[in-house]
Amino acid sequence: MHAGQLTFVRAKPADAGRLVAHEQRVRDPKLYGPPLGHDACVREIADNALYFVEVDGALAATAAWRRRADGSAYLCNIAVDPDFRRRGIARAATLFLLAEAKGCARIELLTHPDNAAAIALYRSFGFETEGRKENYFGDGEPRVVMLRGRNVSAVPKSETARPATETPQAGPRGGPGRNGRGPRSCGSADDAPSRPTCTRGARE
Secondary structure, eight states: OOOOOOEEOOOOOHHHHHHHHHHHHHHBTTTTBBBOOOOHHHHHHHHHHEEEEEEEEEEEEEEEEEEESSSSSSEEEEOOOOTTTTHHHHHHHHHHHHHHHTSSSSSEEEEEEEEHHHHHHHTTTOOEEEETTTTTSSSSOOEEEEEOOOOOSSOOOHHHOOOTTTTOOSSSSSSSSSSSSSSSSSTTTTTSSSSSGGGOOOOO
């Protein structure tokens, strides 16, 4: 079963309450870390290009990325609401983020080693496991670093195909691209982000 039409709406700090509610819906302390509170959600929206993924107006998922100072991209917050899993939304969200990050020679993400669905999804897009870090965010859980190292100046044709029922569209509050809010806390691959939400991978 596929989702209906997908719309990607760029979040603003004023939308933190909506993100807080989504955090509660997708909470999984082991795989994702503890859910974020209101202030942390404000920072998460401010520090990343974070999108609400809507299906016919309902919040189905989140997806975010940021461009680092070295030109690499970091994908995070790909989290699908339980009611919308197994519909290809995580794949569509990852595809959207890869299109946003086109031109970045290095694209990274983190996920939990037990998150088999996320790892399989990312590998299908050409990501490879670069390493494993124990207790990466101080929550007692390990994380794997996954890397897609080639220059994605264009998304391959095999990655652009999606069912006609899944047509991502930019939402009204800032369309896709790098003209909106830029990242303000971009470190290297060895810099542990201050918030565990950036460990999240697809969960369908």
